[in-house]
Amino acid sequence: MSKNIIIIGGDGFCGWPLALRLSNKNNNVLIIDNLSRRKIDLDLGTSSLTEISSIHERLSIWKEVTGKTIKFLNINIATEYEKLKNTIQDFNTDVIVHLAEQRAAPYSMKSRDTSRYTVDNNLSGTHNILSAIVDVNTNIHLVHIGTMGVYGYGAVKNSIIPEGYVDVKMDDGTGNFKDIKILHPFFPGSIYHMTKTQDALFFQFYKKNWNIRITDLHQGIIWGLYTEETKLHDKLINRFDYDGDYGTVLNRFIMQAANDIPLTVYGTGEQTRAFIHIENSMDCIEIAINNKAEDRVEIYNQMTETHTLNNLVELIKNTFDNVKVDYLDNPRKELKKNDLKVKNQQFLNLGLKPKLLTSDKLKEIYDYIKKRSTNIDISSIYPSSKW
Numbered sequence: 001m002s003k004n005i006i007i008i009g010g011d012g013f014c015g016w017p018l019a020l021r022l023s024n025k026n027n028n029v030l031i032i033d034n035l036s037r038r039k040i041d042l043d044l045g046t047s048s049l050t051e052i053s054s055i056h057e058r059l060s061i062w063k064e065v066t067g068k069t070i071k072f073l074n075i076n077i078a079t080e081y082e083k084l085k086n087t088i089q090d091f092n093t094d095v096i097v098h099l100a101e102q103r104a105a106p107y108s109m110k111s112r113d114t115s116r117y118t119v120d121n122n123l124s125g126t127h128n129i130l131s132a133i134v135d136v137n138t139n140i141h142l143v144h145i146g147t148m149g150v151y152g153y154g155a156v157k158n159s160i161i162p163e164g165y166v167d168v169k170m171d172d173g174t175g176n177f178k179d180i181k182i183l184h185p186f187f188p189g190s191i192y193h194m195t196k197t198q199d200a201l202f203f204q205f206y207k208k209n210w211n212i213r214i215t216d217l218h219q220g221i222i223w224g225l226y227t228e229e230t231k232l233h234d235k236l237i238n239r240f241d242y243d244g245d246y247g248t249v250l251n252r253f254i255m256q257a258a259n260d261i262p263l264t265v266y267g268t269g270e271q272t273r274a275f276i277h278i279e280n281s282m283d284c285i286e287i288a289i290n291n292k293a294e295d296r297v298e299i300y301n302q303m304t305e306t307h308t309l310n311n312l313v314e315l316i317k318n319t320f321d322n323v324k325v326d327y328l329d330n331p332r333k334e335l336k337k338n339d340l341k342v343k344n345q346q347f348l349n350l351g352l353k354p355k356l357l358t359s360d361k362l363k364e365i366y367d368y369i370k371k372r373s374t375n376i377d378i379s380s381i382y383p384s385s386k387w
């Protein structure tokens with residue numbers, strides 16, 4: 001059934017392909033975005049590897065190619081509450097997907113200004129959305145993109161990270177231990193990750209007090225850049241970040257291999273992380289929208305596989321010729337080495353078909369970006385944020 005869906009942050013890396021996917025499935029889609037990601041690029045002197053069109057051009061090409069309309073409003077949700085609330089009301093909203101957070105850990109740790117911006121933007125934005133839902137209609141389903149990073153990548157050796165909640169026993173004061181379910185303890189590794197842990201507390205409180213339906217998706221590192229819909233026209237192309245702040249590890253490695261740049265491994269490369277292909281990320285969000293949260297804040301782990309960075313290096317070396325590797329002093333405070341086992345049964349039970357990392361898929365992305373690489377700025381590749 002067609003739904004009225006607002007995608008907040010619909011001009012970004014996940015938001016843009018999501019808007020196309022949901023519009024293609026005949027939902028009525030409205031993008032709210034303040035275009036902050038484009039402004040940060042200007043501030044940092046960086047740019048997407050792919051040449052992305054303006055939001056207006058993107059939307060008119062989408063209309064030309066498919067006959068479908070996606071609406072757009074430029075609203076800063078962290079500061080323009082009345083506009084946000086009135087828009088949610090006027091659109092007769094069924095679902096809000098919240099992707100409007102500053103999402104780069106290195107950017108959040110760059111300076112006091114970028115830390116404060118990340119906290120102000122992310123926390124006020126999330127809280128304003130929740131407030132607006134209370135003001136307008138508590139039946140609206142909020143789907144939020146959280147992060148695997150809230151768990152701290154394996155706090156207990158050999159444990160399997162559950163989906164959001166853990167069962168614990170608590171002393172009731174008389175030495176009797178009672179079973180309770182609590183949120184998995186938080187171990188954020190950056191100011192950015194910390195804002196996602198704070199979001200989780202907002203969600204618990206708004207569920208308890210106003211019974212808001214909330215699904216929180218703890219996503220791993222996305223790789224890839226195109227989806228079935230973004231491939232329909234060159235001007236629908238998604239952004240591809242490769243700089244030291246916004247580029248994520250696997251996409252950076254593919255881009256580096258495609259341009260004869262040594263792969264920038266931080267530390268020993270023994271860090272293990274969770275990954276998901278961008279098309280699968282869209283699948284998961286669609287599944288979450290179609291399965292409205294009811295009894296509690298639903299938390300899904302949105303990932304399909306885990307790898308050490310050294311695994312990724314090996315796969316890339318086995319796929320392409322003459323790959324060089326540069327082991328750099330780690331600019332981040334993180335465990336030198338960790339195990340990471342993650343439960344993702346909920347999405348699998350709801351029909352997710354994992355698109356796992358293979359040499360063939362790496363080659364497709366490599367070829368795609370090689371053809372579309374414009375103006376690579378080598379100086380922006382090396383990490384400039386350190387903590």
Ligand code: USQ
Pocket residue numbers: 103104105106146147148149150219220221222247248249250252264265266267271273274309332334
């Ligand atoms: N790393 C390298 N070389 C690089 C870039 C990164 O070795 O050139 C390492 C980092 O030290 C880290 C790992 O690769 O150990 C992942 O770094 P990343 O920049 O790919 O990912 P991260 O900073 O964790 O953040 C990204 C997204 C964030 C999302 C998160 C999911 O920017 O929005 O929430 O991935 S997760 O990592 O599972 O927390």
